Amino acid sequence: MSDSINVDVCYARRDAQEIVHLRLPEGSTVQRAVEASGLLQKHPEIDLAKGNKLGIFAKLVKADTVLRDKDRVEIYRPLIADPKEVRRKRAEEGKVMKKGGGPAEEASG
Structure with a gap:
């Protein structure tokens, strides 16, 4: 060894x-x-x-x-923003998370 x-x-x-x-x-x-x-x-x-x-x-x-x-x-490297906190804020604002990252309006149509 x-x-x-x-x-x-x-x-x-x-x-x-x-x-x-x-x-x-x-x-x-x-x-x-x-x-x-x-x-x-x-x-x-x-x-x-x-x-x-x-x-x-x-x-x-x-x-x-x-x-x-x-x-x-x-x-x-340290995180700039906590991903869980970002998702929570997004949910509070009523934004729809769409796979692919397009505008939220397209997700409902």
Whole structure:
């Protein structure tokens, strides 16, 4: 068994996605991978303490989660609006949600 693992650390901005390939010691955590990636220095908007959540293959994890070989660590941007709150407000306003996103008038016809 190898004493190191290969992992990717991903951060998607609105205009581009950045992926950093790393080789880390076995037993490394998500936090260590993020720090080793250099993305915290390159993107000062990333704030793990306040807004950005972390995941492995689209599943939320804590920073102290131990990584496995070939894991993809993802740094998520904070949501601008809570989707549940947006749907609730839309329902209160009486707007019809239509599959495909067309105008509400077309949904009733």
